[in-house]
Amino acid sequence: MTMKNIKIIFILLLAVLTGCSDDLLNKEPLSDVTEDNFFTKASDLQLYTNGFYRLLPSTSIYNGDTRAGNILETTxxxxxxxxxxxxxxxxxxxxxxxxxxxxxxxxxxxGDNASAIAHYGGVARFFRAYFYFDKLKRFGEVPYYDYTIDPDDEESLQKPRDSRQFIVEKILEDLDVAIENLNQDQQLYTVTKYTALALKSRVGLYEGTYEKYRNISGYETYLEASIEASEELMxxxxxxxxxxGNPSSDYLNLFNSHDAVGTEVIFAREFNTALDVDHNVNYYTTTSSYGRPGMPKDLVNTYLNADGSRFTDRPDYNQVFFTEEVANRDPRLSQTIRTPGYTRKGQTQELPPNLGATVTGYQIIKYVTEPQYDTNDQSITDLPIFRFGEIILNFAEAKAELGTVSQTDIDNSINVLRNRVAMPHITINAANNxxxxxMQNQYPQVKGxxxxxxxxxxxxxxIELYMENFFWDDMVRWKAGQFITRPLRGLYVPGPGEYDFDGDGDTDVVxxxxxxxxxxxxxxxxxxxxSDVFLSENNLIDPQPNFNNRSFNENKDYLYPIPRIELQLNPNLEQNPGWE
Structure with a gap:
């Protein structure tokens, strides 16, 4: 048996283990698989490409925001x-x-199944683009390969990095081919034309803004690519x-549904008890022994009042007790953290925030379902990888960064998201005037x-994409790394005493x-x-009293280091700046 045969069999075994339909299992034995008789049927192509889905993120979809402190934990x-x-x-x-x-x-x-060849070739192109986008975000410039490397091919094995622009062009080229060939069926858990369009929208915005905020010429091309893909989806x-039509619950219900809501979710990671595939978001957010995640106060502050006015325009915005602080705000706040009147899915008992389960006092409820799933690794909410809400945000931002945005564009994007929660609309003139x-203090680099x-x-x-693993990437592309050196704070505690956190007249916390x-x-x-809780000088919970003097190196920290062994194996690789 050749090494290539072994490789095929290994991939097939992994594909079977990661899940495939019953009809794929009723095929000829793996012992009969050879280089000559494989890749000839649609089922072969499907079975092999099933292995690519292992590239997709799992729990990092909801806890990835810890990287930039958008979720704060005990560590x-x-x-x-x-x-x-x-x-x-x-x-x-x-x-x-x-x-x-x-x-x-x-x-x-x-084979001779032209439609299957086109579709599964598109699937592979999508995943190659996905793979390289991930590498680009993490390491910047990397060697680009669109072919398999022979172990004796020293030239390829010791290839230097390709330019950033070359890699992005190759990513977009793969996505354009994928868009042209992928099936257009609406599928939640498999790649389609719409999934490739969504990735193109994301890649174009990321690279366009990454280059704009670093004064790299030609960034407009990528923003235009993002707009093109976004408009096609829109x-x-x-x-x-x-x-x-329920602004007080629709945002919450989009994320606590066991099965992804296909109206908006373009592509999701499936979790299912019957498949023995699950995660731990209930346990993560409700227990006092696992991270104690909480929303930071600087994000709570940015939620507008329900009438569209700014909460931070009041001079005492950092000294407002919880029940008053969260009252009459953008409804997404009460659908993302526990606020007065909160009930678990399927229950009627109103629950105050459990301050033992969150380091900031702002206890997260996004993705959380019934208590029966509270045991570790029992949650089965599907997790969105691409959804339409992101696409229209990408569209609005790309148009605004290019300077071509109109009020109609904002009405067709940001204001559609605001309609869901019955929030007043953004108008361009009011925002710019x-x-x-x-917000200017948070993002001083925004000008023009x-x-x-x-x-x-x-x-x-x-706000809209909270806990969906976007904020680190957003901070990087905006060149806003100093944001993570901000003071880390939680809710306001006036001092020792008895407090009612759900407004029912009874004491919840002492x-x-x-x-x-x-x-x-x-x-x-x-x-x-x-001891249990530390307060800052202005009586805000300080979840990290030992880490209030943090730094961010603008010349180093946007990228990750290349492992030492790789630099030894390939002398033509250079370490990322600042990591030498």
């Missing part, structure tokens, strides 16, 4: 602590999937912003005629100093100041 990420080091091996420098994809693209056209696809000082509008788009993006109160009442949380 800060290495990125937040400036604690990244150069690994000897690993570190994301893994090329096995690329070899599988390129091997497929060199062999998949052996005008010629079955997707739209999910809404049932009165930029938000709080559309500065006010861009700040509003960034507000909308961070903060105390020195000795614990006697005769403690069941159902009330007792937290010791300077």
């Amino acid at each position: 800060l990420s290495e990125e937040m602590r400036s604690a990244r080091t150069i690994p000897t091996t690993g570190g994301g420098w893994d090329w096995g999937y690329l070899r599988d994809i390129n091997y497929f693209l060199e062999n998949y056209q052996r 005008n010629n696809s079955p997707y739209k912003v999910f809404s049932s 009165d930029p938000d000082p709080y 005629n559309n500065a006010g509008l861009l700040l509003e788009i960034r507000r909308e993006r961070r 903060f105390y100093k020195d000795d614990a109160p006697g005769n403690q009442i069941e159902g009330i949380q007792y937290l010791k100041l300077d």
